[in-house]
Amino acid sequence: xxxxxxxxxxxxxxxxxxxxxxxxxxxxxxxxxxxxxxxxxxxxxxxxxxxxxxxxxxxxxxxxxxxxxxxxxxxxxxxxxxxxxxxxxxxxxxxxxxxxxxxxxxxxxxxxxxxxxxxxxxxxxxxxxxxxxxxxxxxxxxxxxxxxxxxxxxxxxxxxxxxxxxxxxxxxxxxxxxxxxxxxxxxxxxxxxxxxxxxxxxxxxxxxxxxxxxxxxxxxxxxxxxxxxxxxxxxxxxxxxxxxxxxxxxxxxxxxxxxxxxxxxxxxxxxxxxxxxxxxxxxxxxxxxxxxxxxxxxxxxxxxxxxxxxxxxxxxxxxxxxxxxxxxxxxxxxxxxxxxxxxxxxxxxxxxxxxxxxxxxxxxxxxxxxxxxxxxxxxxxxxxxxxxxxxxxxxxxxxxxxxxxxxxxxxxxxxxxxxxxxxxx
Numbered sequence: 001x002x003x004x005x006x007x008x009x010x011x012x013x014x015x016x017x018x019x020x021x022x023x024x025x026x027x028x029x030x031x032x033x034x035x036x037x038x039x040x041x042x043x044x045x046x047x048x049x050x051x052x053x054x055x056x057x058x059x060x061x062x063x064x065x066x067x068x069x070x071x072x073x074x075x076x077x078x079x080x081x082x083x084x085x086x087x088x089x090x091x092x093x094x095x096x097x098x099x100x101x102x103x104x105x106x107x108x109x110x111x112x113x114x115x116x117x118x119x120x121x122x123x124x125x126x127x128x129x130x131x132x133x134x135x136x137x138x139x140x141x142x143x144x145x146x147x148x149x150x151x152x153x154x155x156x157x158x159x160x161x162x163x164x165x166x167x168x169x170x171x172x173x174x175x176x177x178x179x180x181x182x183x184x185x186x187x188x189x190x191x192x193x194x195x196x197x198x199x200x201x202x203x204x205x206x207x208x209x210x211x212x213x214x215x216x217x218x219x220x221x222x223x224x225x226x227x228x229x230x231x232x233x234x235x236x237x238x239x240x241x242x243x244x245x246x247x248x249x250x251x252x253x254x255x256x257x258x259x260x261x262x263x264x265x266x267x268x269x270x271x272x273x274x275x276x277x278x279x280x281x282x283x284x285x286x287x288x289x290x291x292x293x294x295x296x297x298x299x300x301x302x303x304x305x306x307x308x309x310x311x312x313x314x315x316x317x318x319x320x321x322x323x324x325x326x327x328x329x330x331x332x333x334x335x336x337x338x339x340x341x342x343x344x345x346x347x348x349x350x351x352x353x354x355x356x357x358x359x360x361x362x363x364x365x366x367x368x369x370x371x372x373x374x375x376x377x378x379x380x381x382x383x384x385x386x387x388x389x390x391x392x393x394x395x396x397x398x399x400x401x402x403x404x405x406x407x408x409x410x411x412x413x414x415x416x417x418x419x420x421x422x423x424x425x
Contacts (some may be wrong), residue, residue, distance in 0.1 A: 001043060002026050003365050003418055008379060009050025010360040012055065013352035015126050016369035020076045023053055023374035028417035032371060042136035045419075046413055048379050054366045056088025056119075056376035058358035060256050061232065062307040062329055064090075064121070065396075066112065067105065068097025073309035073396040075185060078329065079118040081395035083422040086378035086411040087305075089359075089366050090201035094126040095153035101126035101137045103145035109148050118421050120376070122148045122362060125176060127166055131155045133334040136166055137222055140173055148362060149230065151178040154279050158184040160217060169193065176363070178230045179218055181239065186210035191320045201272060203320060208236040215239050219246050221252060230361055233306060235280040237290030244299045254361050255299075258306035259335045260326060263353040274322035275317050275401040278306075295353060296343040302358040303339070306331040306398065309397020327397035334409035335402070337382060347382070375418035384410035 005023040008050030010033070012018075019280065023030065024037035031037070035252060063236040065073035065417050082090055092109070094100035100109070106123045113121035129135045139150055150170065157163050157179070187210045192198040194205025219242065234257050246253050247251045260278070265285040269276045276282055298335065310326025315322050328335075332354060340350025359367030366376045385408040390398035416424035 001418060003050050004037060004042035005053050006045055006046045008051050008053035010053045011347050011351060012369040013157060013348045014356040016348055025070055026170050029374050030369060030371055030373045030375055037137045051379050051381050051412055053379050054067040054370055055355040056356045056378050057086050057332055058362060058367050059087045059090040059332060060304040062092055062305055064092050065309060072311045075112055077396040079116050082119040082327040083414040084394045086380060086414050087329055088376035088416045090119055091122045091362060093124050093153040094151055099126045099128050099131045102251055103141050106142060106145040106147055122153045124149050127152050132408040133157045133159055135161055137283045140148050148294055150174040152317035155178060156184040164221055167221050167225040171227040172407055173227045176228045176230055178232050180232045180326040181211050181215035181218055183210045183214045193283045195266055195284055196264040197269055208238060211236050212238045214292050222251050227251045233258050233366055235283050237259055237287045237304055240290050240294040240299055254301045256302045256304050257291050257300050259303045259332055262295060262339050272319040274319050275399055277319055277324045278326060279324040290338060302353045303336055304327050309395050309400045315399045327395045327400050330393055331402060372400045375415055377415040378411060380411045382409050386410055396424040
C-alpha cells in the first residue's frame with residue numbers, strides 16, 4: 001500500500017524541519033519526502049493543504065482501564081480516543097486489576113490492542129508483585145512479554161530498601177524504572193495542594209516537600225546504582241530545580257509532566273470542582289509556571305496526558321471522596337499547542353515534547369518523519385478551534401477540568417503504520 005500525504009506543512013521536531021512538502025508511506029513505513037514522494041505513484045492521496053503534517057503523538061501515560069475496570073472505559077473506547085487525538089503510541093501504567101505483574105496479562109493486553117489495529121500500546125510492567133511494594137516482579141520475564149519499563153504507577157513505594165533492590169536489579173539488566181516521587185506518609189490523607197486554597201476549602205493538604213523528599217531519595221539511589229530512572233508527573237517548582245541539577249551532574253534521569261499541570265493551579269479548584277481532583281494535586285501558580293518553563297527549556301523531557309477515565313458516579317461525589325483523574329488523550333495536542341504558544345515556542349519545539357522527546361524516553365523509533373521511520377503520522381489544523389464538551393469526547397471517561405474550554409488544534413487524519421485509523425468528518 002502506497003499512501004501520499006501532499007501539500008502539507010511538514011513539521012519534524014527530530015530534524016527541525018518545518019516546510020511545505022509531500023510525504024510518502026509504503027508498506028507501513030515512511031519511504032520518501034517531497035519530489036521522490038510525488039513521483040512514486042501512490043494508491044491513495046490525502047490532501048493536507050493548509051494543514052500540519054507531524055509525527056503521531058507519543059503519550060507516556062494513558063490508562064486504558066483493561067483488564068478490570070471496564071465499567072470506567074474499554075480498550076475500544078480509549079483507543080478510539082487516542083487516534084482521534086492524534087496519539088499513535090502510548091504507554092499504559094500497570095495499575096490495572098489485576099496489575100500487570102505477570103507475562104500472561106501483558107501478552108493478553110498487547111494481543112487485544114493489536115487486534116484493534118489502532119494506536120501502538122506499550123505496557124509498563126509492575127515493579128513489585130500486586131504493586132504492594134514488598135516483592136519484586138520477574139522483570140526479565142515481563143520484559144520478554146513486551147514491557148518497556150517498570151513502575152509502581154501511583155502506588156507510592158514506602159520501603160526504601162525494596163526500591164534500592166529494585167534499582168540494583170534494573171540497572172543490572174538495563175531496564176528503565178518509572179517512578180512517581182511522593183512520600184507516602186507525608187501525602188497520606190491529603191487531597192489538594194497544601195496552601196491557602198486547601199485551607200479556605202477545609203481540604204486536607206499534601207505539602208510540596210512530599211514530592212521533593214521522595215525525589216531526593218530517588219536521586220540518591222540513582223547515584224548509588226546507576227539505574228535509568230524516569231520521574232513521572234512532576235508537580236512542584238522545587239522538583240524541577242532538583243532534576244535540573246541532577247541532569248547537570250550527569251545522572252541518567254528523565255522526567256515528564258501531565259499536560260494539565262502547565263495550565264492549571266490549585267486556584268482552579270474553585271468551589272470543590274471534582275474534575276480538578278488529580279494525583280498529584282494541582283499546585284500553586286508559581287509551581288505551574290515553573291513546570292511550564294521547565295518543559296520549555298528541556299529540564300522536563302516531555303508532556304503526557306496522564307489519561308485516567310473515571311465513571312460519572314465516582315466524580316459526582318464530594319471533592320475529597322471523588323476518584324482522582326482526568327481524561328486527556330484527545331486534549332494532549334491542543335493543550336500542548338496552547339502551552340507552546342504561551343511560551344512563544346516554534347511549532348517544532350512544541351511538538352518535540354509529545355513526539356521525538358517522548359519517543360527517546362520510551363525507547364521507540366517512532367516520533368520522527370524520515371525514510372525508514374514508522375508511518376505514524378498526524379495531520380491537523382492548528383487554527384481550527386473546538387469546544388471541549390462531554391459529548392465531543394470519544395473516551396468513555398468524560399472527566400476533564402477543561403470542559404467548556406475553547407481550544408485550537410483539530411486532528412483531521414491519523415495514520416498508524418500507514419493505515420488511516422481516524423478521519424475527521
